[in-house]
Amino acid sequence: MERSYLGVQSAHHPISLFISDIHLSESRNDIVTAFLQFVTEVAPKADRLYILGDLFDFWAGDDIATPLTEKVAVYLSKLAKSGVEIFFLPGNRDFALGKRYAQQAHFQILPTEYRLIVEKDSEAKSLNYLNDISDDIDKNIDDSRESADCLDIDSPILLIHGDELCIDDLAYQRYKRWIRQPMILGLLRRLPRTYRLRLADKIRQKSRDLPNKAIIDVNEDFTERFFAQKSVSTIIHGHTHRAGIHRYRKGQIRVVLSDWDRTGDYLVLEKGRLCRHTFKITNQGMEAIR
Ligand SMILES: [Mn+2]
Numbered sequence: 001m002e003r004s005y006l007g008v009q010s011a012h013h014p015i016s017l018f019i020s021d022i023h024l025s026e027s028r029n030d031i032v033t034a035f036l037q038f039v040t041e042v043a044p045k046a047d048r049l050y051i052l053g054d055l056f057d058f059w060a061g062d063d064i065a066t067p068l069t070e071k072v073a074v075y076l077s078k079l080a081k082s083g084v085e086i087f088f089l090p091g092n093r094d095f096a097l098g099k100r101y102a103q104q105a106h107f108q109i110l111p112t113e114y115r116l117i118v119e120k121d122s123e124a125k126s127l128n129y130l131n132d133i134s135d136d137i138d139k140n141i142d143d144s145r146e147s148a149d150c151l152d153i154d155s156p157i158l159l160i161h162g163d164e165l166c167i168d169d170l171a172y173q174r175y176k177r178w179i180r181q182p183m184i185l186g187l188l189r190r191l192p193r194t195y196r197l198r199l200a201d202k203i204r205q206k207s208r209d210l211p212n213k214a215i216i217d218v219n220e221d222f223t224e225r226f227f228a229q230k231s232v233s234t235i236i237h238g239h240t241h242r243a244g245i246h247r248y249r250k251g252q253i254r255v256v257l258s259d260w261d262r263t264g265d266y267l268v269l270e271k272g273r274l275c276r277h278t279f280k281i282t283n284q285g286m287e288a289i290r
Contacts, residue, residue, distance in 0.1 A: 020238025021259035025057035053091020053161035062100035080106030118155035154233040162239030165218035
């Protein structure tokens with residue numbers, strides 16, 4: 001607790017939210033509704049929102065606007081203008097998302113590996129306003145104890161999408177090395193729009209045909225080495241759609257976000273304490289788990 005020269009207590013600590021693998025698409029109105037509700041009702045309580053990849057189910061290019069991409073940009077830019085900083089880390093499905101859309105939606109694109117230093121006591125943007133909201137979040141956590149699990153984590157935190165840990169998925173890693181080369185990505189961006197749209201349709205069709213194709217999980221030996229190499233104590237990621245908390249020999253912690261499907265989750269970080277909130281996704285949007 002800090003005291004300002006006026007003797008007013010400033011209890012607020014920056015609140016960061018983390019989400020991943022929303023997989024927004026025209027074919028899942030329930031997920032779109034839940035996401036827009038998250039953006040208007042949950043995210044404004046935070047100072048920062050980190051989207052850890054695969055926000056969209058597929059990204060055909062910044063020059064291909066759909067009613068969905070336009071709507072999402074409107075909601076996100078409104079959130080940003082209200083004072084919430086938004087960060088987007090590319091996933092394996094929307095890595096082609098570029099500066100143009102980022103500008104439109106008012107978010108910053110992060111590198112595929114981002115080290116987040118957690119400030120313990122930094123200034124809030126608007127103390128009184130946020131003190132109230134911070135109390136709100138604490139209360140929410142208490143009110144919904146069944147669906148919020150908390151743990152204390154150490155800084156720095158490494159944010160990644162998570163596919164880099166899945167080294168046993170050989171075919172995917174080969175594809176990734178190929179498609180992420182700047183030259184290939186540049187060529188891809190220059191393909192005719194109609195061709196990219198057909199490609200997007202084909203990929204969507206394929207994922208409909210194989211709805212339950214399991215994503216290969218992380219390789220644990222590799223992850224242990226990865227922790228040491230990056231010298232971080234905490235990793236937060238998505239991609240595998242296997243929500244969980246994994247602890248390693250030297251005390252490191254890997255926190256995995258779920259995807260958004262029949263249920264979804266988000267993480268709240270405040271004062272070094274990370275809490276997971278889980279909710280149901282229905283046609284009405286986010287719904288509390290009872
Ligand atoms: Mn992914």
